[in-house]
Amino acid sequence: MFRRLLYQNYKLFFLVNQKVKKRFSPHGLMIFAVMCAAGIFGIDTRATLSFQIFSFTLIMLLMALLYMLFFRGRFNVTRKLPEYGTVGQTLKYSIIVSNRDARPHKNLLLTDDLKNEFPDFNYFIKTRDPLDKKRNRIDRYLGYPRLVNTLRKLRGGNIKSKVIRHIAEKSDIDVKLELLPLRRGYLHFDKCTLASTDPLGLCHALRTFNLKDKLLVLPKLYQTPRLDLPGHRVYQPGGTNKASLSGDSQEFISLREYRPGDPLRSIHWRSYARHGVPVVKEYQDEYFVRYGLILDTYLDSTVDRDIFEEAVSIAASFMVGHRDQDTLMDLMFIDNRAYRYTSGKGHHHINAILEVLACIEPEPDSNLARLQELLRKHIRECCGLVCVLLALDEERLSLLRFLDDYSIPVKALVLSNDGADPVTIQFRNIDIHYINSSRVQQDLDKMVARAVAA
């Protein structure tokens, strides 16, 4: 009951806070805070002179707010977004502001907002935040810092405001904004605001534009080791275009933007020099073998959501990292139902696979039996498997035993927060790697070192 009341208050506070922050400049906020403090101490006008401070600051703010009534400005705003973004990679996009007035405007603050999706009460209660370990007991119980963090993650990114120093009459201006995506999936753009400050520099007169848009953010990618699984080529049903030969044709297809995980040798240096951003060459695969990538999506309450996010990133990294080889790669997971997407020659383009991975969600109930069923159907088509697991409990060990029985080489990547204890069970065909979610890249690099040493 108390927490529900807190939640309602947080919601109200958050909404008011958002509006106040948009309406006031930092100095306006300070004057507002001074006014509140003076109002409290000055409530007894016999005891202090704070009521004079209250009166002065109140009139200052009212005068600044009055300016809003006189602000005249007619603008058009258009947003231009790229096709994809990647978690952790700053993304540049444009907003074109058109001044339809017959006079110029100066010092307009352009703010682009991502939609704030306020979580419902159950989500607020059940959400786990890794930073809670560092918070004190009161903060943990009240949950406001956790809520702010959750909101930040749900919003999905930060966009820095830009000041338009001058926009001439009847003209357009292309404003470059930067967005840092914090999570994968779709980011929903909501409103775009042009703010003009009053002569005192305390408040903003706002012109708000409803520009609903969405941008797909792909998972974060890591450098992954080569999949040197000791397997053999397997007959691929589907015709000659899927013949199980090996090797690269080096047939050039196109240029595209660099994504982390791309090999450096693919960079097209001329284009890089021309555009200022890394561009890589894409080649057509002609020869392939077939690997399977199993993504564990069963996230019970004992496992952090961050581990799942890292698992998705690792899966995406393997999918991207091996697409230029002569391989087919099957991504297999359970999300409501069983899915199997194949990337490679004649199949889905890697971008389609990344889109799938960008939108994948964990399941709170065990789905490992269904995953096993899916594997049973397709495992014989694969010459090797990569299995990304969120933990290594009895159910997952049972899955590994099941895989071990097929005599197919398997690399099992087990994620944990603080390093899981290695299991003592010996598998014939399964190589288990433990990956700490806070240092994924280092642990992936260790896999390479192990492979070399082996």
Next chain:
Amino acid sequence: MNTFTMEQDSPRLQPAPPLTIMASLLVWGWQNDFVLFAIAMGILLELPHVISWRINLSDKDINQVVDLSGLLFFLAIIYVFTTYGAQGIYVILSLFPFSLFLVMLAQRYNPENTIKTAALFLSIRRLGNDAGEDVLYDVDISMPYVFVCLIAASAGHKMNELFFVLFGLIIVALMWRVRPRHFALYQWLLPFFAIFLIAFVTQIGVRNLHYSAEMFMMNIFDHYGWHSRDPARTMTAIGSLGRLKLSDRTLIRIKSDTKLQTPLYLKEVSYTSYEYSIWTNPPIEFDIINKTSGRKEWKLSPGTADTDKLEFGLYMQDQSTIIPAPVNINSLFGQDLVQVETNYLGSVRIDARPGWVNYRLGVKDSALQQSQPDSDDLFIYEKYRPTFQRLAHELDLYNKNPQEVIRTVKKFFADNFYYSLSQNQRYPKNAYLDKFLFEDRKGHCEYYATATTLLLREAGIPARYTIGYVVSEYNPWQNRYLVRGRDAHSWVQYYLDGEWQRLDTTPANWAPLEAEDSTFLEPLIDVFSWLRYIISSEEIDGDIEDDFNVAWFLLPLMAYLAWSVSRKQKVKQQRPIHSDLVGTESEGMDSPLYSVIVKLEKEKDRRHAGETLQNWIRRICPGNDAKKYLQLVLIHNRYRFNPTGNKQEDKRILAEGVMKLRNQPST
């Protein structure tokens, strides 16, 4: 399309311009008597503007400075609240600049001239680098510090309008640096000019609004919450800051046959023990006074005749109330009274129904008997004794006889003190009397009465602190003396020559000074108060009052009722003209046809019950004979029942017809 834009890196507070910290500290120091501290602190904080010497402080060092400041501030809060009580909140407010000084100093002499938000907030500090850029950043606290100094300065009372001006100038200096540069200078100055003017008027309005709201609430409190004095305890306003304000509400009405030559003191309760602004008594039992048999009269001093009588109208909030009464009260008489009690300190308590109660109070020549003085009447707490010993030495009271002591004390207060309802300086709780006697030398009646009581005790004269009302305001159209909330007063009763005597050392101008704060609506409020009193109160002994009768108030009501009734009667008279119902029994009874009907009934046959005239005629007159009658019956019915018909014409026709019938031979 151009790209003339600039990135806005999370807007942050700008540093305070040079000398603004010094200015705000000086205002604070002047207001709170910390001038030397303010100068020293100001110099230390402004010096980094002119020297380049800095200390490399790590984040950890700054965290420790913040923690130390927090700890010192916490200790200061404990000390201040234990010393000053609830008023300590304003002392704490005045100490704010001290509490942040070390932090400010650390920032100023840090090469970066900023501190991290993690230093100020433990929750952010615990998160470390995980806290995120939006909460963990470098901040300059100089501008907030200026405002802290200014708010702390408002806790002092040295300046009033000047403080407003200084605050305004400092804020202009602060805002100058952060003003939007694309506006012309006049566009920035003009709003500030307007702000100065409007804010000045507003602050006066805010103060007046507070006074009005306070007055309003006080009146409501008085109306619904005014209770009898507590004979065991009374809290004085000694040490309360600000201006004392008492209600203008009329609490008592007194009618006297003779005009009062001097103000009449109405005593409620005397108290014996003083500590920390509170006067107390040991538990007191009241003795019930026996009623005079057969009358609603109580004699407080049996066998003594009344020398004069006063008629009191008192508002009783409770059934039992200590009444304000002259010390020479002798008897009480009133139909509403149920029980009368007194105690050994001379207080009188009555039981009656709540609401306005009228009673007649008889007085005698001597004062009502009070208990003999005892050790309580000479007691002074040790914490106050040095103050009064010092004063008694200064006035040489130890070497004077009691009469000389009384004269000296009276003269001392009359010559050296003046009346004031305001207390602006803040002192420790037990220091207010000392400051009143030796430094401020101004205060309201509670200061005077308390100080006089304790001074007399120090001089060896038993004395009691007494509270009640002083009657002086006469209202001619009510023909009564009015006692308002603001007439509440306190004085001293001292024991000399075998009796308790009154000593009032409060300067005589206290009543007009208190009346100065009365609202201009007071006459109007008095009228309504008087009407309420008249309507709700009952007579002392059931007689009609000679000077004012409630019936006079009912006169307009009665007049209206009479007018209304007469109007109703007039309507009734007019109704028959238009009504189909009224008058059916009497109208047309003089129809000439009735004589024919009577004759026919005798000659032929009687009409049956419910039989119409037409049917009856047809029954008794068969054939053509009936026709000559039936034509007359039609006219008769019209004459008899149609209110709008031509009555005279119908009557004439009927008379002629009847005459013809009589002249015709009967068949």
